[in-house]
Amino acid sequence: MTRNLDPHDVRLFSGRSNIPLARNIAQHLDIPLEETRFSKFSNDNLFVQLGASVRGRTVYLVQSMTPPVSDHLVELLMMLDIAKSAAAREIHAIIPYFSYARSDKKDAPRISITARLIADLLRTSGATHVMTMTLHSPQVHGFFSIPADPLTARMTLEQFIRQRPLDPKKDVVVAPDMGRAKPAARFAAGLGLPIASADKTRVSDTEVKIGGLIGRQVEGFEHALVYDDEIATAGSVVELSEVLVESGIKRITLICTHGLFLGPAVERIKSIPQIQEVITTDTVERPSERRPPNLTVLSVGNVFAEAIRQNYLRRSIGELFEGMET
Template sequence: MTVPHRAPSERLASSRRQPLLVFAGQSNCPLAQAICANLGVPLGKSKTEKFTNDNIIVHYEESLREGDVFVVQTFSTPVSDAIMELLLLIDAAKSASAGRVTAVIPYFSYARSDKKDSPRISIAGRLVADLLQEAGADRVLTMTLHSPQVHGFFKVPVDHLSADRVLSAHFKSCVPNAHDGVVLAPDAGSIKRASQIARRLNSGLAMIDKERLSDTEVRPRALIGDVEGKTVFIVDDEISTAGSLVETVSIARSLGARDVYVAVTHGVYTGPAIERIAALDVTQVASTNTVYVSPEKIAASNGKLAVLDVAPLFADAITNIHVGQSVSTLFE
């Protein structure tokens, strides 16, 4: 029997568990507010200040005792401040007798540091996981880790959300006959994600094969698949400086792609990214709001940037965690 879907606020109202409390660090308050709007609960009151010596202090302005606390903090610029603020918020919540503390990290930037691929470096993804657990996080909720194995760095439960449903729906809204297009993976590491979106669109699939020349230099070698005369959907986990994106679009265009749409989970957009996107031969570059994209960046992109909302997905996941239901059902 199919169980009818109820809004997060309806399911929370029927729950007799400890109170649900959602707080936000300073890195992405708009997303936290949107999550709370979907949950039908107010954003909790907290205050973060920085002393003249650059030390951070956090303070909750309401009782957390026995509450089910969710702290929303994405690891965006300045990343070190965001991490430190989250650690302090977790520690303060545990000291205030919170019943459970979940770190909601929409963008876990240190997931890129998941292995020792050169001598004498730190596996920073594991280190940050250890810090979060030492601070007192009882579980973690995140989205689209650059390397899924980072999940294994944690000894507490981790719920790893996917934006595939949101990205696929966006492509369908942009291109009514999206099934005639091709989803293009910019490298072998993105092929699984691209394949899942291609199945959702019932479209074709292609991949760019790259050759690593050194630790810092990668060269495209071949395209596996056919994009000639097709609408191409480029998907990836994130865009940082947009260097790889420029390269991928150039290859797709040189091989006869008709229209190019880009969608990623995390729009970090650092350095020359906005200038590169503004000059890029694409119809649109979309990212979700796991990372805050300012109106100034959108305006400077020559009308090419779009931001997709994943707050409803996070709200559903938080509701399921709070009432003790499976998070994986959100992807069925």
């Protein structure tokens, strides 16, 4: 169990997006998860109250940006503002899933670069530091004008996969597009497996076209491990799975850090019988209807807890992930 935190100095609170993960973090840190009170007024305005004094203390606020994203974002901003107004010494926003990391550029006229806007709002609301995990667009890290630490779940995922027999002549890691090719290559290297990558064109928010595989082909392999940062509507991974099956792949394992499984995702995954396992983490809390068959959820509570400990003790967080990148 992770220790070395002063329970009289540290306060850990959670929004409503992922209370089980926050409890897991608290358990690893051996500190209580303090109460946070939420309610709504008759005019639909949100009321938030932190249930313990934060004056002069180090405060950690856990909140994922999961649906309903706007509600959870406002909760977090209010919690940050409360901690700042109540004279907390340090205020750390722990955001396991940062959904606006997709909005990293102006790729159409008259739109917002929302990731930068959210980064500014977090700072303005009182955050002195942000900790998140596996940003969809790594360059979003540069939008923060306060210290920000994007953690990785790769070690957790690798350790789980290594528990089963792997054969570099039968098993291959596949990236769904060139943007994820480098992280997938690192993941494959950690497992001692070859890597392949797909050529993807996005048609809409929920539809993609896979033009084929780039470089290494998968003929002769039996099992594909599709490695992505997140699965939302599953359009990319299912389209890729169809290409893999046509190429002779008999078994497919989907692996991602953030498993949202929104809209048609579960039915899409069910439509490909060769998808025999889905592995994700608990950065996102999901109801039972958004859980595909054969889903395995690995906790990253220990990863966040250890990073929080390193941060509190003024030690390098990077030491936890030497040789690891998202």
